[in-house]
Amino acid sequence: MTDGDLLDREELAGDVLDAAVRLLGCTLVADVPEGPVAVRLVEVEAYRGADDPASHSFRGRTARNGVMFGPPGHLYVYFVYGMHFCANISCLPEGRPSGVLLRAGEVVSDPGVAHARRPAARRAADLARGPARLASLLGLGREQNGLDVTDPASPVRLLAGPPVDPAQVRSGPRVGVAAAHDLPWRFWVDGSPAVSPYRPGRNAPVAPAGREG
């Protein structure tokens, strides 16, 4: 496909919550064997290092999480539940571990390629609905760990979308994490059919987009 402008990594370097919101509406393009596949990101979760017990980087650097400690704009791909991959984009400057988990997207192109890659998806909205589905669709696995998505020569690239209207951004607790359930660090585009269903936790109902509160 014809790429638009790539996102500037500096847009991810300031604050991980701002970075998460900025990633909504951006497009991730991957050159998979069947051709290019592109999704518009509609659901993400922020994970911060030292002070976030739910983050893979909370207990320091390991062989797995090294990318989170590096410069912003790189893919951190990890293997989970023995069969799935999930993908994050590193944020914050080098040495300050953080990442934004890519939870869902809407297929922009090419629908035929996308359905061929994910035959289990019966509806278009299910093609990249959920972090492992999104990773599978875009072919993100061990080989893609560490890729710079702000590099025009990378096989996986992040195109700067127009920022989503703040009125359309919702936030709530992160999915599937027991720790820090009170933090509304999951962000999504209201009304998107590709957003995984909201599962209210024991606390806080959906809060409007915003900082810790």
Next chain:
DNA sequence: AGGCCGATGGCCT
């Protein structure tokens, strides 16, 4: 529409 369950392996204590 929603709950339960099995698959399956790496990572960290």
Next chain:
DNA sequence: GGCCATCGGCCTT
């Protein structure tokens, strides 16, 4: 050895 930033199939409402 236990815990996962999950999915898809199958079952019941």
